[in-house]
Amino acid sequence: MLSLGTGEALSAGETDGSVRRVTNADGTANHPAPGPESERTLLNSDQVERYARHLALPEVGPAGQRRLIDARVLVVGAGGLGSPAAIYLVAAGVGTIGIVDGDRVERSNLQRQILHRDRDVGRPKTRSARQHLEQLNPNVTVIEHPVYLKAANALPILDDYELVVNGCDNFPTRYLLSDACVMLGKPLVDAAILRFDGQASVFLPGRGCYRCLFPQPPPPGAVPTCAEAGVIGALAGHMGTLQAMEAIKVLLGIGRPLASRLLLYDGLAGEYRVIDWPRDPGCTVCGDSPTLTTLIDYEAFCGGMTVPGEPALVVSPRELSPEEVEDRLGRGELAVVDLRQPWELAALGAIPGSRNLPAASVEELASQLDPGRDTVLVCSLGRLSAELAARLQLAGYRGACNLRGGIVAWLNHRFPVQRPGP
Incomplete structure (x- = not known):
């Protein structure tokens, strides 16, 4: 028997068990309820040593750590947001991490995409990410999906995971992920960054989706990309790490995730604002009577065709x-x-x-x-x-x-x- 010094004992090698969660009257989740001795005998000696600081937290404990080890999380994008999110999820012991990215590492990525090294330039991002994540925690399974996420492949890829972290930087993928997660009943942890500003939200089944916040995409060219407007590297680390924290909260059923809330971060001012937003009963995807029940052509949807038959914008607004x-x-x-x-x-x-x-x-x-x-x-x-x-x-x-x-x-x-x- 291995003592934690907290009155709890773990038997090495035992892996069965599940997390029991306590839900408050307002719908927020509390920490896992203490279970019988069988729920505490979940970790081997290496896991006890590696995750000792988690085990000291009553909100996590042995049962919560076992839950993380059994979890399957998909990170879409191995870039500025996906890098820190994946690093902290792997360090936390999330047992299976999928990485979706069709890009190769470029030198301009290295200023913020901390999964990659200079020697990785030219390599597929998923391969570089897998190598460095496995070095960080060899007990975690990292699955490569070296493709761009499209309507044709999104549902079968997402269906194999229980939670999705969005680290992409384009609107077609953002709307695709939101719609797919609604259709599959998957939680989605979303974030975006530009220049010195970031935003984040969590979309839980039945609690609204990205379309409730932004029913239509912005016109082409209205929102510059990071390549056009720039982004401070540390902002990616800040918001990606926040995504990892939100994902862990959802997986463990603890605390209050950013569900039905939008966090806005002004990096230059060092200020945060959190806006509460309601699910839209008239939402075309997650509303009471959804009209969009299959994935669509998201490149066309975000290319100016916000109304069927309406031409794309050809002017920029004053x-x-x-x-x-x-x-x-x-x-x-x-x-x-x-x-x-x-x-x-x-x-x-x-x-x-x-x-x-x-x-x-x-x-x-x-x-x-x-x-x-x-x-x-x-x-x-x-x-x-x-x-x-x-x-x-x-x-x-x-x-x-x-x-x-x-x-x-x-x-x-x-x-x-x-x-x-x-």
């Missing part, structure tokens, strides 16, 4: 910075239309004097605009508003413009907001 909006509002030169839902207004507030027209169409907006006055459109991050501003310009409303970065950018400048009354 954009105003938060400073420009604040200055022109002070001089009475600008109207503001906020496109967000009431729950978003309650969470973050709105620009004083703005009108709320949630989920308005181009036609609805056009009927509300003063053609002789500039109007700035506002959403959370400047994506939906950019698309609608561009479409209004195509329709002849030259005064339509977009608040660059959305209400989050406005708040980061500490400009005033108003909140809806009770």
Whole structure:
């Protein structure tokens, strides 16, 4: 018998057992409930030594560690986010890790993609990732999927895992993963990074999906890639490690994951904000009466074809910075239309004097605009508003413009907001 020094004893070599979870009245999960002696005799001597700091945590303990060892997690992307996420999941003892990535290592990756080394340049990312993860923890099984995730292969790949971590940096894969996880009933831990800013959320079955937050993708070119706008390497480590933490919480059923919440991180200011968001009963994928029940062509969906038969955008919207909006509002030169839902207004507030027209169409907006006055459109991050501003310009409303970065950018400048009354 191997003593942990905590009154618990483990028999080497025994591997049977399961985690029993305690769920609070509000739906959040508590730490695994203490079980009978058979639930504590789950680890061999190497595992006891390797995971000693986990075993000292009452929220994990032997049963929780056994749960991690038995878990199967898929990491999509062996890049900036996927690297730290995979490293910490493997270090934590997650027994099977799948890595999906069709790319090869480039030297420009090494500034943030810490799974790879200079000698790996030119090698498939999955091969490099597997080698370094197995060196970190030889007890973990690493499965390579050296492909790009597409509608044709997503469901069979995802179906072999119980939780998915999204480390990709493009919208087609993001929507594909969200839809596939809803259809398979898999939890999805999502994050995104750009320049010095990050965001993260957890999508649990029955608790909403990425489309509840962003029903439509931004227009092509509205959101630059990391290659175009840049990204600080440490941000990838910060957000990818956060994804690993969220995945571990979901696997163990402990704490309060970022389910139905969106975490926003401003790396330059060192500030976090968390927005609560509800599941959309009318969501086309996870709503009460879903209309999208099979995977689609996500390249076309994110390439400007947001409405069947509607051509892709060919113009970029006029954009105003938060400073420009604040200055022109002070001089009475600008109207503001906020496109967000009431729950978003309650969470973050709105620009004083703005009108709320949630989920308005181009036609609805056009009927509300003063053609002789500039109007700035506002959403959370400047994506939906950019698309609608561009479409209004195509329709002849030259005064339509977009608040660059959305209400989050406005708040980061500490400009005033108003909140809806009770």
